[in-house]
Amino acid sequence: MDKQETHTTGISQSDRIPADLLFRIDEAVTHYPISKRSASLPLLHLWQNHFGFIDDSAVNWISKRLDLEPINILELVTFYPWFRQQPAGKVCIRVCRTLSCALAGGFEVRDAFCTAAGINPNAEMHGHTPPVSADGKFSVEFVECLASCGSGPVALINDDLVEDITPEGAAGILSQYH
């Protein structure tokens, strides 16, 4: 995953689609023999996994690929919390905010991650665009129940579910992601 590689270059994402991404896009479309439109979520996932976020050129490119209007794709990007129109941190920290984790200390864990990552804990953390540390390395945000409520507080750090986190342990966890 080469998250983050793009936004500095200023070249549209759709001008830089590598062959293997194209291949995977074509493959994903075959999973939906009844309606190509069904492939819009999978294509957005493939795109975001590669580029780190979804720019305007992506919306246009994907809508063309699936014979749709751009709004059909844009309305998904703005609806689903997972999709981003701006890059997150290279290390993306999603802390569970919901009740069982909160009972176990989830808010304190979120604060500890913010401190360790150098992010203002009072920033808005519950939308599509999480606060990113000045060096672009980390982003911290709250997400809703991650379905691991028995081992809270939990967080999703990039693709890893980390369980039973303590505020004291937060900095140590992040150090593994340098």
Next chain:
Amino acid sequence: MKSLLLPPHPKERRIVFKNAWTQGYTPDIECYLKDGGYEELRKALAMKPAEIIDEVKKSNLRGRGGAAFPCGVKWGFIRHDDGKPHYITCNGDESEPGTFKDRYILNNDPHQLIEGMAIAAFALNVHLAYIYIRCEFTKSAGIVTKAIEEAKAKGFLGKNILGTGFDLEIYVHQGAGAYICGEETSLIESIEGKRPYPRIKPPYFPAVLGLYMSPTIVNNVETLCHVKQIFKLGSEEYSKMGTPGDGGTRVMCVSGDVMRPGPYEIPVGGVTLGELINDVCGGMKPGRKLKAIIPGGSSSKVMRAGEVYKMKVKGPDGEMIEKDVPLLDITMDAASLAAAGTMIGSAGVIVMDDSRSMLWALNNLNTFYAHESCGQCTPCREGVLWIDKMTTRMVNGEGIAQDPITLKNVADNIAGRTVCAFGEAASWPVQSFLEKFPEEFAVGAK
């Protein structure tokens, strides 16, 4: 999840969870085959579809996703030879707060799900099916996709399954972080690539007008695993594990202020809330007392410690009699919790002790619903935001005397006025917390 590494508690009966926690068991098809995997599919393929549905009816399996609808009855809505394409969409969105069971099946024992789904597909004349997995389960999609490929290579999926002429393709479809996609018609819209606004029923019952406007069965991950187990044990023995009308085992997920939180697979009705909390989960934290239980995922109505419920139960001569049942004596099954005025829902039991503020807890849930409303229906879109704002200001000590009344009023005006059951899911916590813990809200309002 630490509790799962312990040997099963005597109350547990791990059937669906049998392999997920066995040392050395991997999601590989070889492990599954060594354990007799896909034998039940073989059995089912030798039966008539109607006989399969009959077995599922006799098993008394109820859906494990939240609504506890009898699975065989749901399947019975599909007319085998109506000439239309049929679909199955497996619900692996697992996003009801307090629920954590499907993730372990998807990650540790995916072939069990695939086998259950293949049996269902044969019974329902389905040739194309999707497994909807929330994308926060970052590894699950890959694990399940690999399992599908393995099953295909062995002839359990794909064209001409085991030489019977039956074809089935299964694909994984990943969600994108929205709770509403767990609602079955929203899930269908999401697979169709649209904004996942739920559809109104009637007319859009999935079994009539589902995916691509064709008859569709939506079943939870755990439900489809139970289907396999019904054919392993036989519907009679399977149903005997539960209560009349509510068969088998189910995974009860306990979280919150207990010593050993975790998902425990227990025969339906096989434990009381007291046994579940005090025996299976090792009781409350030292020095703490029980204050409240949310028994079936965050949407179910809260129960207060010490409450005694008037419940209709079967008397010794089979007549229904009214009986006083204390909270901790209520058994974990759909009928008992319904009789107590709440629901088993997804069996996500959230336990809170006497150190907790109920206003704070409700506010946490209100923020969840405010974040997750899809925005289609005005009462819900507007109402959940106001509910959240009100409890937030009460938590911050800025409430006004009128707040509890306004809160209830808003909740009462969401429930029953929305396209889908999210409206109820968001209102029930507000209504029940206010009803059960009025004194805490009076203080919060000042």
